[in-house]
Amino acid sequence: MRLLSFILGRAAVALLTILVIVTAAFFLTRLAPGGPFDAEVDLDPLVRANLERTYGLDQPIGIQYRRYLGALAAGDLGPSTTYPDRGVSELIADGLPVSLRIGLAALAIATAAGMAAGIFAARNRNRPVDALVMGVASLGVALPAFVVAPFLTLLFGIYLSWLPVAGWGDGSLRHWVLPVVSLALPQVAAIARLTRGAMLETLSADFVRTARAKGLPERRVISAHVLPAAVLPVVSYLGPAIAGVLTGSVIVEQIFALPGLGRFFVQGAINRDYGLVLGIVILYASALILLNLLVDLAYGWLDPRTRTGR
Amino acid sequence: MTGAQTRRGPVALAAARFAANRQAMAGVVCLLLIALLAIIVPLVWPHGIEEASLDRIAQPPSLADFHWFGTDANGRDLFVRAFYGGRISLAVGLVATVIALVIGVAWGATAGYLGGTVDLVMMRVVDVLYALPLLFLIIVLVTVFGNNIILIFAAIGAVEWLTMARIVRGQAIALRNREFIESARAIDLPPGRILARYIIPNAIGPVIVYATLLIPINIIIESALSFLGLGVQEPLTSWGLLISQGAAQIDSAPWLLGFPAILLVLTMLSFNFIGDGLRDALDPGARG
Numbered sequence: 001m002r003l004l005s006f007i008l009g010r011a012a013v014a015l016l017t018i019l020v021i022v023t024a025a026f027f028l029t030r031l032a033p034g035g036p037f038d039a040e041v042d043l044d045p046l047v048r049a050n051l052e053r054t055y056g057l058d059q060p061i062g063i064q065y066r067r068y069l070g071a072l073a074a075g076d077l078g079p080s081t082t083y084p085d086r087g088v089s090e091l092i093a094d095g096l097p098v099s100l101r102i103g104l105a106a107l108a109i110a111t112a113a114g115m116a117a118g119i120f121a122a123r124n125r126n127r128p129v130d131a132l133v134m135g136v137a138s139l140g141v142a143l144p145a146f147v148v149a150p151f152l153t154l155l156f157g158i159y160l161s162w163l164p165v166a167g168w169g170d171g172s173l174r175h176w177v178l179p180v181v182s183l184a185l186p187q188v189a190a191i192a193r194l195t196r197g198a199m200l201e202t203l204s205a206d207f208v209r210t211a212r213a214k215g216l217p218e219r220r221v222i223s224a225h226v227l228p229a230a231v232l233p234v235v236s237y238l239g240p241a242i243a244g245v246l247t248g249s250v251i252v253e254q255i256f257a258l259p260g261l262g263r264f265f266v267q268g269a270i271n272r273d274y275g276l277v278l279g280i281v282i283l284y285a286s287a288l289i290l291l292n293l294l295v296d297l298a299y300g301w302l303d304p305r306t307r308t309g310r
Numbered sequence: 311m312t313g314a315q316t317r318r319g320p321v322a323l324a325a326a327r328f329a330a331n332r333q334a335m336a337g338v339v340c341l342l343l344i345a346l347l348a349i350i351v352p353l354v355w356p357h358g359i360e361e362a363s364l365d366r367i368a369q370p371p372s373l374a375d376f377h378w379f380g381t382d383a384n385g386r387d388l389f390v391r392a393f394y395g396g397r398i399s400l401a402v403g404l405v406a407t408v409i410a411l412v413i414g415v416a417w418g419a420t421a422g423y424l425g426g427t428v429d430l431v432m433m434r435v436v437d438v439l440y441a442l443p444l445l446f447l448i449i450v451l452v453t454v455f456g457n458n459i460i461l462i463f464a465a466i467g468a469v470e471w472l473t474m475a476r477i478v479r480g481q482a483i484a485l486r487n488r489e490f491i492e493s494a495r496a497i498d499l500p501p502g503r504i505l506a507r508y509i510i511p512n513a514i515g516p517v518i519v520y521a522t523l524l525i526p527i528n529i530i531i532e533s534a535l536s537f538l539g540l541g542v543q544e545p546l547t548s549w550g551l552l553i554s555q556g557a558a559q560i561d562s563a564p565w566l567l568g569f570p571a572i573l574l575v576l577t578m579l580s581f582n583f584i585g586d587g588l589r590d591a592l593d594p595g596a597r598g
Contacts, residue, residue: 020438028450142578144530146537146550147571150557158561250445251534255557266538269449277446285441 007293014289021285022072022278026065029274055079068278077279082271088279091264096283098168099253099260103245105180107238110187115234117188118195119227125200134196140189149182149255166257179256183249187241191234198230205229228302235302239295243288327591334587337580344577348396357387359394360545368563379569383559391547392570398548399574402463403529409467410528411521414474419509421475422482423501433479436472444469448531452540462541466528477520481513515592522585526578533574549574 052058056067071078077088121133156178157165163177202208203226211225212218250262257263261280268276328334352359356376363385371380371388379388421432439447451465485491485508494504533550535541537557542548549570556567 017434017438017441021441024438025442025446031450138579138582139575142526142575142582144533144574144578146534146553146557147567147575150553150560150567151571154560154564251537254538265443265445266449266540269446270540281443281446284443284446288441 003297007297010293010296014286014293017289018282018285022069022282023065025278025281026068026274027061029272029277030061030064051081055081072282077282078275080268080273080276082268082273082276088275091276092261092279092283095259095261095264098258099245099249099262102176102179102183102252102258102260103242103249105176106183107187107241107245109180110184110191111234111238113184114188114191115195115231117192118197119199119230121192122196122199122203122230133192137189137192140185141193143186143189144251145182145186145249146251146255148185149178149252152178152182153255166255168258179252179258182255183245183252191237194233194237195230198233199226202226202229232299232303235295235298239291240288243284243291324591328587331587331590333583334591337583337587340576341580341584344396344573344580345400348393348400351393352390352397355387355390355393357390359391359547360386362386368559368566370563371565371569380563380565382555382566383563388552388566388569392549392552392573395547395549395552395570396573396577398459398542398546399529399532399550400577402459402466402532402542402548403525405463406466406470406528406532407521407524409464410469410471410474410524411517412471413468414471415478415510415513415517417471418475418478418480419482419505419513422479423486423505423509425483425486429479433476436475439469440472444531448535449540452535459542459546462532462535466531466535470524470528470531474517474520474524477516478510478513481516482509485509485512519585519589519592522581522588526581529574529577 049058056064059067068078075089077092080086080088080091083091117133117137121130121137124130153165156163164175168175208221208225211221216224249260250266252258253260253262254266261283264276265280267273268280363381365385366375366377366381367385368383369377369381369385371378377387377389379392381387382391417432417436421429447469448465451468452461491504491508494508499507529549532541532548533553536548536550537554539554542551544551552570553567553574556563556565556570560567
């Protein structure tokens with residue numbers, strides 16, 4: 001019951017937050033000078049007026065806002081001015097699977113490899129292998145995707161010709177590899193550092209000493225006591241990270257010319273495509289809030305100290 | 311600890327711990343070197359940043375004729391452009407961090423110290439901004455105020471203060487009920503003065519550490535924006551813009567990507583090492 005009311009309370013706050021975000025984003029985008037039809041310099045005034053009427057942009061901003069909210073409540077994200085024949089919902093439905101597949105694959109690899117490296121380094125603390133693993137991780141954190149990606153392309157796409165240089169093609173695995181690796185590498189490093197730090201802190205915690213003192217085998221101390229606590233920072237890291245990949249890694253999608261949400265987002269922003277930008281912002285904000293709620297629930301489950309009133 | 315060391319103040323002790331950290335000192339040296347070159351090279355180099363020449367297009371690095379990093383597709387010298395770009399990237403990183411620092415510290419200290427409804431409202435604002443994609447805010451700010459370099463500084467800083475505000479708020483809450491703050495209240499010091507005189511100086515350790523780690527993040531954001539064509543524009547240049555131009559010609563002229571990328575990565579590494587070193591020096595308990 002307590003859990004249920006906690007979730008309901010958080011859901012109410014989340015809805016309110018999303019409403020504030022929609023409002024802020026709506027007015028911010030319209031505050032910006034320039035409109036969606038400015039690119040065509042010699043647009044006939046009549047044509048422009050017609051276009052603006054079609055998209056309801058001739059109305060006062062208050063009415064536009066009310067209409068947008070009305071449509072949103074019905075689950076309609078409205079039209080896109082960049083792709084006149086398709087709605088924003090449809091565009092998101094197209095781009096989301098691409099961004100999501102690449103992003104989740106990258107995060108899965110990053111979590112597995114990063115945690116393994118972090119645990120390994122922590123268990124060999126202050127030995128040469130620890131220094132080696134953490135040195136590589138420091139370098140990995142300092143290597144942004146837009147540096148890694150071109151080099152991977154050069155090596156595997158151009159010199160070795162093993163993998164396609166860019167594009168999504170038929171969506172087969174070959175097209176995934178380079179984007180996924182470029183996305184995953186910096187995150188492997190970040191997760192490895194997080195895991196090692198949390199492991200070391202937990203290994204010296206009182207409850208671990210207690211577990212050892214009561215004669216638990218070392219394996220069980222690690223798996224039942226150290227790991228659940230050491231995984232907490234990684235869980236916090238993954239919440240926003242998943243929301244981030246959901247809306248697409250703008251940079252990686254740009255480099256590999258992938259038809260994901262990140263490219264839509266940048267294109268939409270440059271073309272002042274209010275509907276498209278707002279749609280993606282709403283998706284991101286909702287995902288972020290939902291995932292942070294899940295992170296909090298996971299904390300309660302993993303760390304007995306954060307459970308209140310039981 | 312020997313008797314001589316216990317007489318030293320906390321700042322001197324932290325400085326000694328930092329100086330003993332080889333990684334951190336290597337970071338300081340490397341960073342100073344890059345910063346120094348970024349300042350000096352464009353002043354003294356025989357080639358200017360916009361000096362183009364048709365008879366030396368996309369030449370690989372060579373010691374002859376002072377094209378140590380080679381030339382780009384317009385026949386411009388990459389050595390001088392790489393360090394000039396470094397100036398811009400480092401400046402964006404520093405200025406954006408200072409902006410984030412000022413807003414974040416003021417916001418977080420006020421919310422944490424005053425508490426109650428003020429705290430609630432102020433931190434809700436932070437929550438809402440957190441849930442907006444960072445790139446969205448920056449793009450909106452850049453389009454609202456036009457695409458010029460000062461505004462890129464400001465836009466990045468104006469977006470990156472949120473975590474700083476949370477850190478400082480936590481510190482302020484921890485400090486709020488300490489005796490020396492209570493005594494300051496007891497002699498009727500106004501809240502603004504208590505904040506400036508007691509709360510903020512005592513919360514400064516984690517702030518410095520986070521600020522050091524924020525500089526490379528801001529440099530990366532600027533580079534990413536420039537990479538997408540939303541940041542620094544020609545004829546100015548930055549590491550992000552150079553990397554983006556280099557990535558487009560990576561099969562024919564890989565050095566155009568290589569040198570700016572190496573400088574960027576060295577800078578990232580240096581800042582990260584310095585940040586880690588500062589954290590260990592200022593807060594030895596939080597070692598990880």
